[in-house]
Amino acid sequence: MAVSNTTLFTPRCVWPTLLLLWILLWEAGCETQYQAEEVEIFHSDKQNSLEWKSEPNAGWTSVNLASVPVLQACARRMTRTVLSPWMERKDAHYILMDISLAQEQQPSEQLSPLQVHFFDKNTPMTRFQNSLTVLNLNTSRPFPVNAVLPSGYFERRLALGLGPVRRTGFQLAFSYSGTCVLLTSIRLYYRRCPDIVSNLALFEGTGAASGDLRGSCVNGAVEVSPPVRECEADGEWGPEHGGCTCNPGHQVMDDTCQTCDMGYYKPANESGVCRPCPQNSNTYGKGSERCVCLQGYTRLPTDPEDRGCTKPPSAPVNLTARHHNDSVLMVTWDPPFDRGGRQEVMYGIKCEKEVESSRQWQACGDTVVFLPDSAGLTNTSVTVTELSPQHGYRLSVQAWNDASTLGGAPPSSTATVTIHRWKVPPVVSTQTPGLNFSELAVVPTASKSLSRTSMWMTIGILFAILLLMALIPIVVCVLRSNYTKLR
Template structure:
């Protein structure tokens, strides 16, 4: 940046310090139009976005006697792009307005205040640009102008080197950058990272790892020292050579055995060497303890007396079931915890056993040489125990499976299998109940009941008739199967169906039919992995196909893809991935969102399809929302959606929030950017991330692991006292209502966070958006009541929106809209009351520059002609979209009424 004296600035002394300044103070003269232009500023070829930092002083107009009525306290910043330096040539028409600059503090007669303001100039594409400053009657001194762009600095992360990268602009918020692994490091996939528009590195994908024989030391890979080794490429450090091995080399991949010691053929090459290798003896003292209350058996034993000189002892369990004299393997029906093979503890839990059968359990001990040392003289390394399981008549046989075996347009044929039972149980009565579905979590009274008797059979079936059908899909019937014995004691049985598909009936237990009353915080689980398994369905990665990167999340890339699970139709999904090289805490934080989402089931809450946790690359899979985030969708369809449709979208969001509120879940970050829209314009609440922490920073923002959340969506009590409740979510919903009715406009426009907090505390509330129904705006104001106890509940909001949708005529009364207030329209004049110089300048200010050619072709080239236009005239030149038509018409109305310029606080 050029220094002040090179620019020809004047010197000025303030508080003993010398400043270069440009100053002007013609406050007593009317119609001021003073301009100051910079020299030509060369643009970095990749810097499409620059920041302009201004330091300036503005005198208080009240300090001038008699001049306060025409005195101004603001000035304007303009810019103009060029491919070459035009020297002293200056044309105001070539400059476009960036912002009106107002001071935070004004200077009085006896005090001086230096203000600092930063503005963004985006969308630059030519070789350079000029900045210009327009004064229209203020007493101002410009102390400095600093122009800069942001870069992500060159860095080494996870052993990958990334070059310095220029940050992108509004149209490219994330810049993908490829990296190179450092020497002696490698990666399965090319390392890459994203540079944000704020000049910060975001998400790295493809972690580099030190090659075999090298370990990570301060962003580099160094050779393993003698006496240590590393066999594989990983993030691990070199390990000391195991027992009876050694190496004198640097960078060893393996440690050879010392003389007189060796490894068995099946021993890992990284393991210790032994001078004596033999299989272990049999486990001892095998015993079985029954736990009838929970329906399981605990097997335990004592380790072998002789381990064969090895410490890699594991155990396996075999099971046989005997009915009379016939014995056969138990098969997959029996469940073992933690498993049936490669057990390291001398204990296992066995469940899903059937009554009235003999079970024989065989436990074997193994070591690394159990296979090849078969010639060793050893007693059999196995122990066995036989146990007879007997239950009284209070426990009926189990329903082992349930199937849909046939169907017509009005009937279903069902059958189920039962486990073997004693001869004494010859008459078992089954009760089959089915219910008409209202929603996934509620059902009405039974439509029909049936009682059936079974005499010595292993399966039973029933035909259900007169079922209602819609479009080849049975319209919401829950089938509940109950076993009922002659003593009338009912025991509900679960079956395997979990979701209703186009050709399936929805089967569920009574527990599944009832709504979850309270949200369970997954962080209360001692082991977060248990929470994931409890609330989310595990998906095999082979069922997932990634198609295209659609974004970068906090932990990795987000893909659009396809989920094709067995027995289900192919569905489009969004796939959140966890970047390689994650820590265990990052993995738990990543999966915690799934633990939260998995507890929700509502048509207006984003649906969790499942997770991938048992494989190397963890993933969260959700339904795919074709139209993306609500705020961008609204901006892309400005004026194309009717008020009735917008209220319908709000009703869906409110219904989702009512569901969350009923579950005692507080969202904390409800905003249009966190609402997703599908092809049917159905809105669903998303973003169930980690808890937010209030930071003491100048912007008063909430810091999350995913970035900073602006306070403009947050209730006052949540900002001041961290009081997050459903009532604070209601305040946020009011802001979402405003965003929706304003077609994605940013709440509070370009006000700073400090200005927003100050305005809210002074009882300012956002004015009604253009063409907003009065009833909808009144509901917004109710959501923004200072006293949180007086705000409506989400149930009340849903009821009111339903009432409006049932009576569309109630949406015809429009809330008052003052086009002079700088809300939807950036301004109604060129600069603080001065008229626009051209039609194109006016259209650009209201973001309607796409119609410049329409006005020119119609011969409307002067603002005086614009002021004479009526709605029909606007239509005749080709403006057809209702939203665009109203925007231009309201702007013309505002231009006609320029008697005063109102600030946003004057509403």
């Protein structure tokens, strides 16, 4: 007999189903820590005997059935009541009951209901008192009159609400007017919302139906608005209102606030993680709200927190002055190598005039005109007019940015060029990048050169005249001598 090979085939439609099932299981696992708790107050199965009070006497009796006590009311037909002992409510706000019961058939009428009574009391009652019935219970399948052990006829009822409790304790009572009823496995309990940490707020466990509860922020967190949640009747937490946020210098980590490490910061009133310090800044410890600028750098009040610290720019480079005519200079330069970490850079130019008598410098004042202006320049050239060729000048170009406005531009932001008096274009020296000032040797002026030339020309002319005057007598004497000989 041939055996055929079969290949296991998984339809494509199975994979989405498996994925959905995995998601549901994962979500269910995440929610288990928030499921309602049940706190038991009384369970008849854990009692050796039931000390409940019957009216009339022997109207209700306690018997053991399968090693657990059972309450039964199977005497003559009349209203029989049984009252439980007083029980402390603990932190319950609403009492629930699980119970198993069986009822005997009634020949000619409907089953009489088992009536449940609930008493919210600070002190115990010694006798049953008429009160409103909170529950009427009937079984769907009563046992026959001749049944010996009606264990198969017990019906289980779960989570029956008995009512709210506000006092220190309560008591439970049953009344029955039918032929026979048996009660077993009476369990009284309440549900409780568990401790929960959510959105950085801690809510301590409390009894179900306790109403709104105010939470407290976890360590390292502060209130944005008071965190409030309601513990609902089913023992589940309702939606949260309000909340907390981590203190400055702390970040959210698994419903806790974790301190930012050195070199990281987190501003106030902001969610999210710790950020690394921006350029040219650092922190001096853990848990910092902001980063501090390194020495020489600054941050403007208008700068955002995540912007690096900046500084004034370095000096302009390649500063040069060229003659346009005897009273006009064209001054040009290139932007600084270091802009200080900012995009904007502007320039200002200052003029100083040499004082001949003291060889010092004084401001040029209004006698010199700058085109287009002497301050707030964004281009790299300026025209200087109304200069006198009979004076020396010193021109300083300063680079600055918004960071310069805090502490002023340092000397390292300024380049200087000196122009000596002239009548022809002078040799102009420019500052070497990295130096703030360069002094030039005074170039001999054209007027001094001309005066020296004139002096030597005058001496030459006088010497020629004297030589000519000395030669004339000699020539005259020679001519006279020759004339005498001829005679």
